[in-house]
Amino acid sequence: MDFVPTPDKLIPDLTPAQEIVLLARTLWREGYRDHLAGHITYNLGDGTLLCNPWLLTWREIRPRDILRITLDGEVVEGQWPVPLGIPLHLELHRARPDVRVAVHNHPDFGTIWADMREMPPVYDQSSSLGGGGDLVLIDEYDGAVNNTESARKAVEALGAGELALLAGHGVFILGTTIRAAHQRAVALEQRCRNAWMVRAAGGRPDSALPQWWLERMARSDGNGFHGFWEAGVRAELAAEPDLLDD
Amino acid sequence: MDFVPTPDKLIPDLTPAQEIVLLARTLWREGYRDHLAGHITYNLGDGTLLCNPWLLTWREIRPRDILRITLDGEVVEGQWPVPLGIPLHLELHRARPDVRVAVHNHPDFGTIWADMREMPPVYDQSSSLGGGGDLVLIDEYDGAVNNTESARKAVEALGAGELALLAGHGVFILGTTIRAAHQRAVALEQRCRNAWMVRAAGGRPDSALPQWWLERMARSDGNGFHGFWEAGVRAELAAEPDLLDD
Amino acid sequence: MDFVPTPDKLIPDLTPAQEIVLLARTLWREGYRDHLAGHITYNLGDGTLLCNPWLLTWREIRPRDILRITLDGEVVEGQWPVPLGIPLHLELHRARPDVRVAVHNHPDFGTIWADMREMPPVYDQSSSLGGGGDLVLIDEYDGAVNNTESARKAVEALGAGELALLAGHGVFILGTTIRAAHQRAVALEQRCRNAWMVRAAGGRPDSALPQWWLERMARSDGNGFHGFWEAGVRAELAAEPDLLDD
Amino acid sequence: MDFVPTPDKLIPDLTPAQEIVLLARTLWREGYRDHLAGHITYNLGDGTLLCNPWLLTWREIRPRDILRITLDGEVVEGQWPVPLGIPLHLELHRARPDVRVAVHNHPDFGTIWADMREMPPVYDQSSSLGGGGDLVLIDEYDGAVNNTESARKAVEALGAGELALLAGHGVFILGTTIRAAHQRAVALEQRCRNAWMVRAAGGRPDSALPQWWLERMARSDGNGFHGFWEAGVRAELAAEPDLLDD
Numbered sequence A, B, C, D: 001m002d003f004v005p006t007p008d009k010l011i012p013d014l015t016p017a018q019e020i021v022l023l024a025r026t027l028w029r030e031g032y033r034d035h036l037a038g039h040i041t042y043n044l045g046d047g048t049l050l051c052n053p054w055l056l057t058w059r060e061i062r063p064r065d066i067l068r069i070t071l072d073g074e075v076v077e078g079q080w081p082v083p084l085g086i087p088l089h090l091e092l093h094r095a096r097p098d099v100r101v102a103v104h105n106h107p108d109f110g111t112i113w114a115d116m117r118e119m120p121p122v123y124d125q126s127s128s129l130g131g132g133g134d135l136v137l138i139d140e141y142d143g144a145v146n147n148t149e150s151a152r153k154a155v156e157a158l159g160a161g162e163l164a165l166l167a168g169h170g171v172f173i174l175g176t177t178i179r180a181a182h183q184r185a186v187a188l189e190q191r192c193r194n195a196w197m198v199r200a201a202g203g204r205p206d207s208a209l210p211q212w213w214l215e216r217m218a219r220s221d222g223n224g225f226h227g228f229w230e231a232g233v234r235a236e237l238a239a240e241p242d243l244l245d246d
Helices: A016-029 A086-095 A110-116 A148-158 A178-200 A211-218 A228-239 B016-029 B087-095 B110-116 B148-158 B178-200 B211-218 B228-239 C016-029 C087-095 C110-116 C148-158 C178-200 C211-218 C228-239 D016-029 D086-095 D110-116 D148-158 D178-200 D211-218 D228-239
Strands: A039-043 A048-051 A067-070 A075-077 A101-105 A135-138 A163-166 A170-175 B039-043 B048-051 B067-070 B075-077 B101-105 B135-138 B163-166 B170-175 C039-043 C048-051 C067-070 C075-077 C101-105 C135-138 C163-166 C170-175 D039-043 D048-051 D067-070 D075-077 D101-105 D136-138 D163-166 D170-175
Touching (some): A016 A228, A039 A086, A048 A086, A086 A148, A110 A170, A110 A178, A110 C178, B016 B048, B016 B101, B016 B228, B048 B087, B087 B148, B101 B178, B110 B163, B110 B178, B135 B148, B178 B228, B178 D110, C016 C101, C039 C087, C101 C178, C110 C163, C135 C148, C170 C178, D016 D039, D016 D101
Parallel strands (some): A135 A163, C135 C163
Antiparallel strands (some): A039 A048, A039 A101, A163 A170, B039 B101, B101 B170, C039 C101, C101 C170, D039 D101, D048 D067
16 A cells, blocks of 8 residues: 555544554554553444454554454454453443543553652653543552453542553553544653653753643643644554555 | 765755755654654745645655745645644744744753753763854743744744753754754754763763863854765665655 | 464464574564673483574574584584583583573673672563562672583572573573573563663662562463463564574 | 675675775664764775775765775875874874774764763673773863874873773774774773663672673783674675675
């Protein structure tokens, strides 16, 4: 596929399965690349979810690999097993039908703040994109999120939050669309990277951004930045031109 | 295109639009790679500017994508919208007709010093290249630079400066040519990187470079290093041989 | 070779020599890439070992380059010399016939903790994978491990350990299979990287992971994570499709 | 060229000009990649030197680009100008006819210790390779090394040294062969990198390596590690198979 973007058509039309593949691959490049780790779920609203398969990395999945599963984690369509960590997502989608997309992984810098159990300051404009309200630190390690009980506790601790650090583990990011989840995942990793850089240099803990700006940005639903998601999609299609074929 | 450089002809002849594309792409490799962020304007001196388009990244633009716009931001030639952040550049070019080229972005290390609101020392020769006088810290965050009022304040705070850190945001670099802007953008990022490295290691705050040298270097107009810009151009043409085709 | 994975067949069938090549190459990507350094031995249980050849890097070896040697280091099959540092492995395999696979190298972050002679905390789930019991610090530098006497001392200091930092030198990782050695080598480098990141940022020294979890994870034999090794193998085969040919 | 190494023939036969090209390119990958910076001279012993050309980067030069110049810097063979910084090398070769090869550049981590004006401890085995005696800190900045007077002072300050940090500038590495210069340049950058990593993490200042080992290693002439240089050469030839053609 040799897609040439125009102002009216920034990317090809995409199915939800293609969107999941593109989200996984573009986030891999952003630092969400911990081997087999990571799940993305997409609530179809009919009692089923799309999700990435277990046993393949985010860098290698293709549209044909995407699963459709029930809210109990049973595979309805697809040839692969369900990710081991899916209980976290099942609990989440059962508790919060408003959430369309959920992303979990162990990104390079997000994981460091989860390890430190501290909040990364939002030091700059790019770090503040995408909204999602206050970042929540879920600091109760009950083993991996692949058992139902600890998944339920994590979802309870999240409350109405949409962005979380899971202490000693990774991050959890929610959104109403793939686009919003992408925006928030990129911004969270930039926030964590830049805050780490400032911290390692012994820089000041307070941000240049005024409180009114931070509050305004935090209220974003993550869907407003036209072109941001599309730029990520085009980079993946340029790297693997036949990615959408199946 | 299979260009072979000779001492008399280091790179092919370039139009201003091609120069903008090559500047954007070579700076992307230098760390100016924050997704859709970044604008480059080139004052044609006839009341119009060339600039990169909105909705495409610096890594993917081609000569055909470059816009010509008025000093009020109206598109005269080109199919793409004007970058949202262009008011900063419009204010600048209206206030300072001597400036031919202006570059704004959020580079990897420059942004960290903008986040810390501190001046990176000039620790070495490479960090001192390109001149541009004193680095200015513009520490007034009035929201993004995409509204006219805050753009005007930023231009006022810059005064006659040619290099700035925008607190909580990124950098702003001016020059009389694309070549000069390139030299300064590369040197500023090296300065910020090396100073961060020294700082993270708890190194001394004073530079090995004597004051007379720093002052001499600061007075450079950025055009004197024959071959520096050309080396960056060749690397981009080697990576994408048909880049100049259109 | 254009291998397409399925749930029943995640990777092609591999000979032990192919496994060694794939282990070396995938670990190179994980940071085990110190030029000519590094050896992998595989105890065939018949008085001979397979090992990588001297004079070729882990990035370039192919199945035809793998040696078979005796427990005294004599080459039985293969055209290359034995690695200079092999005495460490010979001592190890003589003393501990239970160990099938041994890996030594100087990875990016593991070497830093070996240089600091400190234990990297296990800050997160990924860092705790693969087991291998307590990480042992062997802090006696008697010259390189390429003489028998200092190799013997190192093996004695290791005791029944399966994971070690060799002070001022690198790491040593044991396992019952190539798969287990891979899991442990990846996890150890992630542990060392993340702990370095926390340390450089002045983060807390204690881990979020509870003691019971750490102890449970430490008891793993490294073979339980189905698909982890296979994902690494597929990435190498995608990068060099004819790698298994010979 | 599709060269297949054997134990008797690790690399193709190389001319001195090809060796310079391969040294420049492999060191670029090791962190010696500051744009147009860097010179390599090779004393032919007949009153002339080979050197890399000005105006081309170390990453792009080919054998045909190598110059032959007199000890006064006049070009005898070759189409390119002499590097601006060559006076440092001319002074060196005039003062020390025993030195065959001299390398100057601004590598990623070496430059940081030159900026800090501190000695990086030798923390590990790889950092101690290649010998060259004590690392000398030349802490007199008289402007760039491209004028004869400051070049002479730098050579005097170096004394009989073979490895130097040039404060606020970069590094200077001498050897009797291209192979030795390569070994020393790689080891110096590893030493500087690992020491920076330890320092940024607040690690101990003393090394695990005993004094007798450090002294023994320091006496190496840099030529003894068979296969090390050859591995670097093969990686470059794999990346650009027609590199030796001319």
